Amino acid sequence: MASLPSRLRIVCLQSPAELQAATCIRALHSTSVQQRARFGLKDTGSASQPPVSGRRKLVDLKELEPRSRTGRLEVARERQRPSEREDEPSTSGPFYKPKEQLDYNSTSTSPEFETPPSLVSTGSSMGITNSLRDLPKSFSSPPLLPGLTESIHDILGEGAKPTPIQALSLKWVLDYCKDEERAFEHGQWLLASETGSGKSFAYLLPLLQAVKEAELRGEPLNVDPDRPLNPRAIILAPTHELSRQISSFAKSLLHKVKLRVVCASQNNSDLKSTRNVSSRDMAADLDSRIEFDSGKEGPQSHPVDILVGTPMKIMDMVRGRWWDLKGGELGGTGRELDRGNGPRRNKTVGKPELGLANVEWVIIDEADVLLDPDFQEVTRALLADISEARGHPVQLDPFPFSAASVALPAKAETSPKLPGVKAKSNPNAIEYPFNLLLTSATIPSSMSRYLDLYHPRLLRLASPRLHKLPETLKMEYVKWTGGNRFVDVERRAREVWAVDAIEAGSRRDIKNTEKKPELSKILIFCNKSSKVQELSDYLEEKGIKNVAVTSGKEAKRRRNDDSGAGVRTRGSNKYLEGFLRPIGSRRRTPSAEQSPSPSTTPSNPYMLSDPSTNPHVLITTSLLSRGLDFDPSIKHVFIVDEPRNMVDFLHRAGRSGRMGGLGGKVVVFGRSGVVDRDRRGGGKGSGFEGKGALLGKSLGGAIVSKKVLSRFSSERK
């Protein structure tokens, strides 16, 4: 018998499963994109790239799923989602229809969205006005309380003018509340405008004004002795981070006009975690702080005015923690809430601590998320509880709700309906016994239908740039070069810093500027928590310090292991310090808490900030894509995985270029067939080569040209 070549090995594969596993493993080691793609493998590494970290599994079983099963995997993942409901805005429910191919350049014409026909409209009329001319041009007309006007100028600067959505709100919300004829009628509004256009102040100003005026008028409060918190207003937001930011926004406006704002997601000074902190503890702690902060006389004399939090957290305070244990159902719907908290043994329902009888205002920020099927059962149950506490119970439809299945009455062609006009023709219309104000940067078509059905008289106030990207934001498409995609991300980040360094070096007045040259911060979005962690590990290994923020199990695991630094913490946004915009700091000297941590500010004025020692990169999922006001130093948003839909894209992209901030750029990776339009450097790859030819040495984690480097060295002497 002829001998076999020594390198030839014979392996006997018996079952089809073994055969498939062998082929998959071969594909894993293959550099061929086609072969990897055939098995649904993410292209995270080539054979020549080392594994990114010791923690990363060599073979991820999910990666081995053949394509045909990915659909089922998605469904399984969606089922796990309830555990993240409170924290992670989902864009997967029926409100959002994923498109096969997203065209990021035509956000405003996407069929996913419903753009109101004019600046002011209701569901039952085509449009009330389209004129910007008659809107307020300053924060003093219609007149706000002097303290509020002063605070807004303190924060935004003397010359600050209302943005279109703020002007609309001043005219149509504030004015409405001042109208004595309508004093006993509750309004319903939607404020819709592009990301970063000032919606928070747009609703806070009329809200704070109305709450303060009610206090000044001496409107009686029902103080329930068993429930320490009895606010006049509630603001709902989809994440704890956003709740905390909103409450800080509100407090920044209340230095002159005194009101008490409590954030349900706040970790107060002596209270280590919000998990086991009762609202009684929070109220007591708050009393001591507010007394100190605002000079109010005593805990009992001024109860809490405004409560901010996620619907689930607030519901816990209303019904007592673990109210959703067996038997705890949602407002008579017969449906129990599954929030995926695992085994519920040994849990007892806590004591209700929040009274709702005084609630005159409910604001739902990011309303398209909170009214999406993932959140709406809790959100609407809470609205129903408030209505009941105020003596006007409303009917809750059985869940899951599907607006599409209910026929709408024909649109009225008659004269426009104004907020005070009741829509009697629609039997589904809900009249809540409080003012309801929704805000959103996107109106998915199905949410519009939902509003038509349940809130036909709701007044839609929409800015002219709704559903458009911020004007100053530029788009850039970068194709994967093949192999390990994380290499492309790292390379692009270093290119950003290199260009920053070049620009800083070329500024003639660098010696005279007070501001030290800071390299850009970069916000990176991935679709999955596991990818966030993998990318974070990879960048860390390559000497780029970063903060990885995820929710759910992955975050818990990281919190518990030694490498937990930088992951999401309870009760505070401190871990996002340096990435979020400091609040109320435009004219005041930033407090120690608000200023960038000392380590991010180089001590030598000619030294650039250093991404290898201080995090310049924040990596996250859609968790942080909603509502958060990021610092203008975040000049780049990297979108590493294709967003699930246009809504997701707009919110992710909109974390940069906020309020006309200059220099924002969205870098979208890996989209097939898209030419990198903005590449100036030429050459193949990430656009690095053209400029890269100049670049030589590494400084503070960024590679900079020899020319720039020599300028820096000579200036240091």
Ligand SMILES: Nc1ncnc2c1ncn2[C@@H]1O[C@H](COP(=O)(O)OP(=O)(O)OP(=O)(O)O)[C@@H](O)[C@H]1O
């Ligand atoms: N009239 C104004 N002039 C200048 N800056 C303003 C004005 N109003 C608000 N800002 C600032 O604009 C930034 C963005 O505001 P805000 O977070 O309210 O935007 P948004 O529309 O709610 O964004 P998103 O849709 O992402 O939630 C904040 O830093 C805020 O201080």
